Amino acid sequence: MDKSNQGEIGELQTVDLDMEWVYLLLKAKKQGIHADEIRRFFNDRTLKAM
Incomplete structure (x- = not known):
């Protein structure tokens, strides 16, 4: 994943962002929403927005 959060002292915190995505994808999976549906939603x- 090439997106990241930036910490207070300027360090990149990609692990935090990755963990957020993992958490959200697991929650979505429990609700019956597939990762492809989420990707399609964000792509749309x-x-x-463009």
Whole structure:
């Protein structure tokens, strides 16, 4: 994943962001939402924002 959070002292905290995504994907899976659906949703939103 090439996106990251930036900490207070400027260090990149990609692990925190990755863990957030893992948590969200696991929660979505429990609700019956597949990762492909989430990717498609964000891709559609990104295209609309452009």
